[in-house]
Amino acid sequence: MSNTLPATREVSSSVDNALFLLQLVGEHRVLRVSEAADLLGVGRSTAHRLFAALRDRGFVLQDRPNGPYRPGPALSEIGLAAIGRIDIRRLAQPVLEELRDTTQETSSLVLLEGRTVRFIDCVESPRSVRVGSRTGLVLPAHCTASGKAILATLPPADLKRRYAGQPLTARTTGSVTDWRSMEFELQEIRRRGVAINSEEAETGVCAIGAAVADQVGAPLAGVAVAVPASRMTNREAARTMAPAVIRAAAAIGDLVRQNSTAAAA
Numbered sequence: 001m002s003n004t005l006p007a008t009r010e011v012s013s014s015v016d017n018a019l020f021l022l023q024l025v026g027e028h029r030v031l032r033v034s035e036a037a038d039l040l041g042v043g044r045s046t047a048h049r050l051f052a053a054l055r056d057r058g059f060v061l062q063d064r065p066n067g068p069y070r071p072g073p074a075l076s077e078i079g080l081a082a083i084g085r086i087d088i089r090r091l092a093q094p095v096l097e098e099l100r101d102t103t104q105e106t107s108s109l110v111l112l113e114g115r116t117v118r119f120i121d122c123v124e125s126p127r128s129v130r131v132g133s134r135t136g137l138v139l140p141a142h143c144t145a146s147g148k149a150i151l152a153t154l155p156p157a158d159l160k161r162r163y164a165g166q167p168l169t170a171r172t173t174g175s176v177t178d179w180r181s182m183e184f185e186l187q188e189i190r191r192r193g194v195a196i197n198s199e200e201a202e203t204g205v206c207a208i209g210a211a212v213a214d215q216v217g218a219p220l221a222g223v224a225v226a227v228p229a230s231r232m233t234n235r236e237a238a239r240t241m242a243p244a245v246i247r248a249a250a251a252i253g254d255l256v257r258q259n260s261t262a263a264a265a
Contacts, residue, residue: 145209146222
C-alpha cells in the first residue's frame with residue numbers, strides 16, 4: 001500500500017496543475033511558459049511538459065516555436081457543450097445557407113480564440129467567382145469583419161486584457177495597426193451593429209460580419225459574408241448586405257437560447 005501512495009499523489013498533483021493551467025490560460029488568454037511556471041509554483045520544465053500535453057489534446061495553441069500559448073479549439077468545444085449542451089454548428093447551418101442564398105456570397109461561422117478567430121463552418125457562394133470555404137482558417141480578429149464585430153461587444157476590461165502590450169499585426173496593407181484607429185472603428189461597429197473588412201485579412205477578399213449573442217448578451221460567436229473585392233468596391237455596397245448579416249446573427253442567437261432553455265428543462 002505504501003508503495004503506491006507517492007505515485008497516486010504525483011498523478012493527483014499533475015492533474016491539479018493541468019486543470020489550474022487551463023484556468024490560467026482562460027483568464028490570461030495568452031501565457032508564456034515562464035509566466036505559467038511562476039503562477040503554478042513549478043519549474044519551467046514542468047510547465048513546458050504540461051503545456052505540451054494540453055497542446056497535443058487541442059486545449060492550447062502555440063503560433064510559433066517558443067512562443068506564448070493561447071486557448072485551443074478543444075476549450076471552445078467544451079464551452080459550446082456547456083452552453084445548453086448544443087452544437088452551434090448544427091443550429092447555424094440552415095441560417096448560413098439562408099444567408100448564402102440571400103446574398104449569393106460565402107457565409108461563415110467563427111469563434112473567438114484569444115486575439116484570433118477560427119472559422120468553424122462555411123457555406124460557399126454558388127457564383128463562379130467566389131470566396132472559397134474558410135472552415136479551419138485562423139486569422140487575427142482585428143483583421144476580420146466577424147472578429148471585429150465580436151471584439152466590439154466585449155467588456156472593456158476583457159478587450160484590454162487581450163491586447164495589453166500586444167501590437168496589432170498587419171496581414172495586408174489594409175490592416176489596421178493603430179489601436180486608436182481600431183478603438184474608433186469598434187465604436188462605429190457598436191453603433192451600426194455590423195463590421196466591415198476591406199481586404200484587411202486577405203488581398204482581394206472583403207467581408208461583412210456581426211456578433212452572435214448568448215443568453216446574457218455576451219458574444220458567443222460571429223457570422224460573416226465574404227465577398228470578392230471586385231464586387232464590394234465601396235462601403236455602400238457592403239451596407240446593402242448588412243441587414244441580412246445582422247438578421248442571421250440574431251437568428252443563430254435565438255436558436256442557441258431556445259435550445260439552451262430546452263436542454264436545461
